[in-house]
Each structure stands twice: as C-alpha cells, then as structure tokens.
Amino acid sequence: MNRTLFTSLLASTLIVSAPAQDMALSQIFPEDSAWELVVEGYEFTDGLTSDAAGNLYFSDVKGGTAVYRVDLEGKSSEYIPNAPGISGLKWGADGKLYACVSKEQRVVVFDKDKAVTELAKEVRPNDLVVTRDGNLYFTMTPTSEIRRIDPAGKMTVVSSGVVGKPNGISLSRDQGTLAVSDHGGKFVWVFRIEPDGTLAHPGNYMTLVTPAETPEVGKGDGMTTDVHGRYYVTSAEGLQIFDPTGRLCGVLPAPDSKLPIVSCCFAGPGHAWLYVGNGGKIWRRKTTSAGALGFEEPKANEVVPK
Amino acid sequence: MKPYLALACALLFFTPALFAADEDYVPGPEAMVKEGVPRGKISQHQWTSQVFEGTERDYWVYVPAQYDGSKPACVLVCFDGGGFVKEDGSFRAPVVLDNLIHAGDMPVTIGIFVNPGVVPPAKEGQEARKNRSFEYDTLSDQNARFLIEELLPEVGKSYKLSTNPDCRAVCGNSSGGIAAFTVAWERPDAFRKVISHIGSFTNIRGGHVYPALIRKTEPKPLRVFLQEGENDLDNLHGNWPLANREMEAALKFAKYDHQLVMGTGKHSGRHGGAIFPETLRWIWRDWKTLQP
Numbered sequence: 001m002n003r004t005l006f007t008s009l010l011a012s013t014l015i016v017s018a019p020a021q022d023m024a025l026s027q028i029f030p031e032d033s034a035w036e037l038v039v040e041g042y043e044f045t046d047g048l049t050s051d052a053a054g055n056l057y058f059s060d061v062k063g064g065t066a067v068y069r070v071d072l073e074g075k076s077s078e079y080i081p082n083a084p085g086i087s088g089l090k091w092g093a094d095g096k097l098y099a100c101v102s103k104e105q106r107v108v109v110f111d112k113d114k115a116v117t118e119l120a121k122e123v124r125p126n127d128l129v130v131t132r133d134g135n136l137y138f139t140m141t142p143t144s145e146i147r148r149i150d151p152a153g154k155m156t157v158v159s160s161g162v163v164g165k166p167n168g169i170s171l172s173r174d175q176g177t178l179a180v181s182d183h184g185g186k187f188v189w190v191f192r193i194e195p196d197g198t199l200a201h202p203g204n205y206m207t208l209v210t211p212a213e214t215p216e217v218g219k220g221d222g223m224t225t226d227v228h229g230r231y232y233v234t235s236a237e238g239l240q241i242f243d244p245t246g247r248l249c250g251v252l253p254a255p256d257s258k259l260p261i262v263s264c265c266f267a268g269p270g271h272a273w274l275y276v277g278n279g280g281k282i283w284r285r286k287t288t289s290a291g292a293l294g295f296e297e298p299k300a301n302e303v304v305p306k
Numbered sequence: 307m308k309p310y311l312a313l314a315c316a317l318l319f320f321t322p323a324l325f326a327a328d329e330d331y332v333p334g335p336e337a338m339v340k341e342g343v344p345r346g347k348i349s350q351h352q353w354t355s356q357v358f359e360g361t362e363r364d365y366w367v368y369v370p371a372q373y374d375g376s377k378p379a380c381v382l383v384c385f386d387g388g389g390f391v392k393e394d395g396s397f398r399a400p401v402v403l404d405n406l407i408h409a410g411d412m413p414v415t416i417g418i419f420v421n422p423g424v425v426p427p428a429k430e431g432q433e434a435r436k437n438r439s440f441e442y443d444t445l446s447d448q449n450a451r452f453l454i455e456e457l458l459p460e461v462g463k464s465y466k467l468s469t470n471p472d473c474r475a476v477c478g479n480s481s482g483g484i485a486a487f488t489v490a491w492e493r494p495d496a497f498r499k500v501i502s503h504i505g506s507f508t509n510i511r512g513g514h515v516y517p518a519l520i521r522k523t524e525p526k527p528l529r530v531f532l533q534e535g536e537n538d539l540d541n542l543h544g545n546w547p548l549a550n551r552e553m554e555a556a557l558k559f560a561k562y563d564h565q566l567v568m569g570t571g572k573h574s575g576r577h578g579g580a581i582f583p584e585t586l587r588w589i590w591r592d593w594k595t596l597q598p
C-alpha cells in the first residue's frame with residue numbers, strides 16, 4: 001500500500017469512526033422538567049415560532065383573527081390584528097414575519113410596521129421556513145409539493161410527489177438540509193439544499209412511531225430543530241425527537257393527548273424552552289438544549305456535553 | 307472464616323481473570339504479516355449509489371495472491387470497511403485473509419470492505435448527511451440490493467465472484483453487525499454466512515424484533531456467528547449483551563447453525579478483532595465441500 005493511499009484510508013476511516021452520539025430523552029429534559037401551561041382559550045393553535053429575543057408568536061388557525069404573541073414575562077397579546085387563517089409563521093433575517101395564510105391560499109410577509117405584502121397567491125400553503133439568505137420554502141400538503149420563493153420573489157416547485165402529504169418543515173442548523181414531515185405517511189424526509197436553492201437527494205431518513213391502528217400513517221406535522229441537530233416532529237403519537245443521524249431519541253405524549261399536537265418551536269429565555277401547540281392550548285417545557293433559528297448565521301451542530 | 311467471606315475472597319482473587327479489560331483483547335499472530343506468506347492486493351475505490359440515492363462512499367477490494375481468475379472466488383463483504391482494512395486496526399483483515407488462505411483454513415476469497423454512504427455537503431462549511439444508521443439499522447432489503455445490484459456487479463467486472471450463496475459471507479460491527487444479518491435474512495439467495503461483532507440487535511430502528519421474527523419464520527439456511535461483550539452498551543436503544551443473548555436463544559430455538567462468543571469487552575471491535583481468525587475458520591469450516 002502506498003503512502004497516499006494509506007493516508008486517505010486513514011482519513012476516510014476517521015470520518016466514519018466518529019460515533020454518533022446517543023441522545024436519550026433524559027439528555028434533553030432535566031428531571032424536574034414538566035409541561036406548564038402558557039396560554040389557553042384558543043380553538044386550534046398553530047404556527048408557533050420565536051424571534052431573536054425569545055418572544056413566542058402563534059396563530060389560531062380555526063378560530064383566530066390575529067397573530068398572537070407571548071413575551072418573555074409570559075404576557076400574551078394580539079400582535080398583528082386582522083390576520084386570520086394562518087398555519088405557519090417564521091421570522092426572516094430581514095426582521096419581517098413570513099406567513100402561510102392557508103385560509104386565503106396565499107403566502108404573505110408582514111414588515112416591521114405590520115403592513116402585509118403578498119408573496120404568492122392561489123397556493124395551498126401549510127408551513128414554511130426562511131433561510132438566512134432569504135429563501136422561503138413552504139409545504140403544499142394537498143398537492144404533494146414543496147415550493148420555494150427566492151429572495152427576488154420568484155416561486156418554483158422544488159419537490160413534487162416525493163413526500164405524499166408534506167406538512168412540517170425545518171432546517172438543519174447549518175442550513176444544508178431541509179427536513180419535511182409526511183402527514184400521510186410514516187417518514188420524515190430530508191433533502192440537500194443545493195447552492196442554487198433547489199432540493200436534491202431526498203431520503204426517508206426518519207421513521208415515525210405510528211398508532212397501532214394506522215401503522216403506515218404517523219401524521220407528521222409541525223417541526224423544529226435544536227442546536228445539537230435534533231429534529232422535533234409533532235405527530236399522532238405526540239412529539240417525536242430524532243438525532244442528527246435520523247435515529248429516534250424518544251416520544252413525548254401530547255400534554256393533552258385527547259387533542260391534536262401540530263406545532264412546536266423553541267422560545268423563551270435563551271430559546272431553551274420547548275413550546276407545543278396542543279388544540280386550544282400552548283404548553284412549554286424546559287430543556288437543556290436551545291433552538292436553531294433560521295434567521296441566524298448557519299452553524300455546525302453543537303456537541304452535547306458529556 | 308465464614309462461608310460468605312471465603313466467597314468474597316475467592317471473588318476478589320479471581321476478579322482480574324474474570325473481567326479482562328477491553329484493552330486486553332489484542333490482534334493475535336495471525337493478524338501479523340508472516341514471512342513466506344504471499345500478500346494479496348488492496349485497491350481503494352469510490353462509489354456513487356442509486357439504491358441509496360445521492361450517497362457517496364469509499365470501498366476497498368482485497369484480492370488474494372492465490373486468485374488467478376481461472377475460477378470464481380468466494381466473497382467476504384465487511385461493512386464499515388475502512389476499519390477492517392486499517393493496518394493498525396483491531397481486525398487487519400487483509401493480513402488475516404493472507405494467512406488463513408495460505409494455511410488452507412478458508413477458500414480463496416475476495417474481500418469487499420465498504421464504508422457507509424454520506425450525502426456530501428453542497429456548500430463548504432456544511433455537514434455531510436451521514437447515511438450509516440439509515441443503511442445499517444433499517445430492517446429492509448435496501449442494503450442487500452445495494453450489494454447485489456450495485457457493488458458486487460461493479461467488483462465483478464474485474465474479478466470472478468462466486469454466485470453460490472454459501473460461498474458469500476457478510477460481516478460487520480455494531481450497526482454493521484445487524485446490517486450483515488439483515489442482508490442474509492432478506493436475501494439468503496445471495497448471502498448465507500453472517501459475522502456480527504457487538505451487533506446492534508436493539509431498537510435503533512426496530513432491530514430488536516429479530517429474535518421474535520427468527521422464532522416464527524421458517525428457518526433460513528444461514529450460518530450466523532455472533533460476538534458480544536458483557537460490558538457492551540446499555541442505552542436508549544437497548545441492552546446489547548441481552549439483545550445478543552436473545553438472538554442466540556432464538557437461533558438455537560429455530561435450529562440455525564450458529565455460535566455466540568460472549569466476552570467481557572465493551573462496545574469496540576477489540577474482542578471481535580482478537581478472535582477474527584478463529585471466527586473465519588468457523589464460518590468457512592466446510593469450505594472444501596463448497597463449489598464456488
């Protein structure tokens with residue numbers, strides 16, 4: 001064996017021999033961590049998202065008329081009035097709030113003065129992410145599509161027919177991977193985001209735990225990502241958590257298991273609290289982790305301290 | 307002396323022997339280059355897969371000096387192949403194969419040492435998507451198809467590989483161990499010899515069900531070697547020593563040709579590496595009766 005071959009052999013061995021971390025639920029949730037109620041009295045909370053400070057924003061997709069906000073002191077208020085029927089919300093690096101208005105079949109953006117601009121119409125948007133460089137990806141659940149709106153405002157279909165009922169959507173912390181949950185199947189799919197913003201190499205990377213009565217349908221819904229690269233996916237069986245290599249860490253039943261759990265995000269001080277929308281209520285739970293936020297500078301995953 | 311004190315003393319006395327440390331497992335003389343033993347050739351290659359769409363990987367092909375192309379060679383596929391061909395690793399497979407083939411303890415065998423795939427990053431500074439767990443821990447025929455439809459035909463362009471499944475072995479460590487079993491379980495028409503070291507027959511992606519499946523599935527014509535250590539993992543996915551004992555019990559119940567070697571090691575390749583020559587002799591013990 002020549003020297004070059006041996007060196008490259010060593011190098012390639014090094015890449016695979018770095019073991020994936022084992023990420024038990026106990027690593028994420030301290031022993032005294034329990035669900036605590038944040039707000040109640042809504043009909044169907046959805047679109048949970050956080051700004052840089054950790055304030056929580058959400059919608060009430062069925063009964064609501066506004067974008068709501070819960071500040072760091074826990075005080076809730078109406079943030080953007082006259083904005084009904086929203087199913088997805090994300091802040092962009094430009095300080096604007098992007099929204100899937102499923103009821104009106106359009107994607108819009110609210111600027112700092114809360115004035116609304118339409119980005120796409122006659123679409124069936126469900127949920128969205130906005131990358132640091134201003135690419136917006138949204139799921140079209142009924143048409144099996146993922147679409148992109150580029151920073152210039154041009155909309156294209158970037159995936160069609162791969163994910164049966166694309167629903168939740170989240171970015172890896174380095175923003176090189178887009179993860180999309182399937183509401184009609186049992187997988188969470190990942191795609192590589194190409195330099196030109198298109199999607200490549202889909203993989204059914206994560207397998208959801210499914211109800212015994214519908215083993216092929218996990219109802220994958222709203223998603224989020226943490227700084228360690230874990231993916232959080234709401235589903236029929238509760239909140240499912242996967243490590244960066246797609247292995248299930250565990251499942252948290254919904255705080256109220258009689259009601260659907262469809263949206264989750266990290267918010268609160270240090271973005272260290274995990275929030276879930278569970279029917280008309282929002283709950284939160286302290287974690288030892290923190291959210292990876294799309295408007296932040298993309299970074300490599302943090303290693304979990306031993 | 308009270309009986310329990312005597313017992314305690316005896317335990318203390320025997321403890322060092324009973325609990326050999328993981329580090330005490332070292333490669334033996336058959337993993338060392340021996341004078342007068344002809345050495346095979348190793349070449350390194352890259353593969354871009356369609357079965358695992360978008361993945362790239364390295365693999366190494368070992369061709370023994372005794373292979374002359376006149377007849378097909380037996381096949382040994384090792385997952386996480388880079389670790390098996392590493393010159394100072396726990397396995398040093400090429401040297402072990404040189405020595406065993408030369409001694410007549412195993413047939414003329416072409417080794418295919420293949421790494422798991424990665425989807426490389428599209429931009430600098432981004433991380434590759436590691437496909438190892440998906441490929442190795444998933445219970446499906448996808449990894450078998452990767453070997454049968456892609457990798458073996460590619461290697462087969464240069465060398466005559468046996469198509470007799472009894473002449474084809476598949477081997478791996480940890481998730482690579484369950485992957486080796488899955489390949490043969492899914493495709494006994496293509497692979498019938500399995501070597502698993504510290505195999506992850508645990509619930510990483512559902513692999514803990516194998517003992518139950520083995521018991522209630524018509525037995526398949528496989529020969530299965532398992533190595534495991536008392537101090538192996540106990541984590542969110544399962545308990546490795548218990549899982550391997552469950553596998554052993556199920557294989558015994560269903561009357562498989564099998565063996566479990568239980569040591570005292572941890573989740574490493576050290577024990578499997580130390581006994582690798584003996585393992586290969588066991589798996590190929592009747593090779594002279596086979597028609598490659």
